[in-house]
Amino acid sequence: MRISGRSFEHGNVLLCVLCTILVVSLIGGNVLLNCMTRYNVASSQVRSWKESLDAAETGGDIAYAEVRKKIFDPTHAFSGWTYSGGAYTNSPVTYGQDNLSTTSRVDPFYYDGNGNAWYRIRTKGTAPVLGLKRVGMDDRMGPNTRGDSLLRKIDFNYDHFVATYGPNGDGVGQTLLPVSQPQVSRRVELIAAPVTPFEAAIKAGGTFYGLGSAAYVDSYRSATGPYDPSVKTNPADPRYADSHAGTVEINGSVATIMGNIYGNLYTNGGTVTKKTTSISGIIDNNVPFSLSPFIMPSTAGWNYISSPAVINPNTTITPAAAGSADKPNYYLVNSFVNNGSLTVNPYTANGVPQETYVAVHVTSDIGSSNGQGPSITVPAHVHLDIYFDGNLQTKAENIVNTSGYASNLQFYAISPTDPNIQQTVNLSSGSGSTAGFSAVFYTPSANFTITGAPDITGAIVCKNFYTNGNIHWHYDRALDGQGDAVDYRVISYVEDIR
């Protein structure tokens, strides 16, 4: 009988143990379930969500690099990409141990007044969500509130974006596109804008010496009226702020500054040796920059005209069409003789002059050290860009830009490929002359020298700058958006959160 009693007691213990194990298992299971949910969210979903943005931005970098090649290496820009429907697209690029992938689509959506293309870069980055297909999102904020699923859109079976908005997000071509494994895709849209060269009155990548002790650099904005020398000393004038933007930027360590600068002065860790200098703005000695060599832009699409090929005395160009900033009338000139005289007339329609766009590429020097030097005359309505491979030497009074808008006459010095060749630009106003000009110069590889005391409206970008004259230099603030693109920068970033 005792055996029977003992058996009953053992069963009771077993029951207790089983119950305990059940309770502990329930708690353990609940803990594991919650841990898995958190783990899924933190380790898989959040990780994938962040990595997909990384992939999208990587695609943006890849596309941006191709856009920059349009300036620095035009023949290889978008090499290997597919061009269709006005847009470049690339094949998916896969990288990283998590097999992130990215694709990009680039289209020039806008051309500014200088003919520079603005590019829209749309990229998609995809990161796989590792593990099984679990809808384990952390959505438990309340009965009527959703959490992660509002923010993180995971494609478990189909690409929700393509199904709803189409592959390009424009509502065209919606389809059920199966995904091989759960994934998160994020999309960003970047705008790459051209960087134009004339952001300051004078920008020297090397050394700087000047100006004369009675010289000055000031500014104005042509959109608000013609230049008025009295504005810069009259704070009550509404144009006063625009008159103090005659900024000088020097990438050298030592700058010898004379005259008055109605603007800021930037150097690269340098020492400003002030003599008679008065600087109205700030002096910042920590503004480094670099000037990339300038290469001849692609002339594809330009309206090439074979004659004239030589600029002699009294050479006149009158185009048969107005052209446009991005498709100008294009002349290839192999000689610009020292006493050459070039006049470019506007195209007229019914006797009315039209805004006419002309580009001249001179493959030799323009002028030499002898004689009066070559002359260039640009009447109103003409927008002339001169590209030259060699040196430029003439007198300031030989540059005649009737409109007074510096952006209507632009000089671009194509950088020599031989580093031993030093390009030069020499402008002289002649003894005692104060005649000047309105023009801009982008000569990043050239030593730029101005002698005399010309009155100049415009901007200069050069390597080393030297002048000893009492120049009166007026920078037109409208120039900060003028000129050929010398680089690209991303100025807009939007994530497509659909």
Next chain:
Amino acid sequence: MKIKSSQTVAGFTLSEMLVSLSLSSIVLAAAITSGVTLQKSFAAVDNYFSTQMQQIRIIDYLNRDVKRGLVVTTSVDLQSVTMSVPKYIIQAGDPEAIADPEAIGMARTPTVAYTTSGWQVNYSPSTTTVVYSISGNSILRTENGVITTIASSTDQLVPKSTDVELANTEYANTSVTFMPIFSSSGSVASRSGTSLYATAYLRNKRRG
């Protein structure tokens, strides 16, 4: 005779009963207490992790908007952030949507304009205003008047953001803290120990 003898064996004395009852009460009380404590602890830990996930979500929401923000402004108490973001998507009520209802949800094409501050890219003449704020136990995101609760916890989630303006850019520093419910002391350390920090730069900072 055996029956009598077995009855003697099966019985318990009063003292045995008292001792066993006392012991079993103690064991039961300990078990119940342990169970309740375990349950509380589990709930607290579960809540902790849940709130931690919400911290991440707040940061992710904020960073996404700051990155595409044109202007970001934080309130004096640092607990509210207001930002303008490009109106990239056509929404109901927009002029394009009125003209073509099928355009709702589609992306806009950017336009370019030259201003006194330089070139500007716009997706719409107006921008979208997004506000992050605290309401009770919830963190709210309000976009053009539409409120979305992006986080909610009894753990007193508190995001604090500071916008820092530099010469050429701007960034927003954000820290999100909460008070774990198993922290009975309510000390500062128990809140600061949960801090999650993030920094996001404005990619679209609008100058001028």
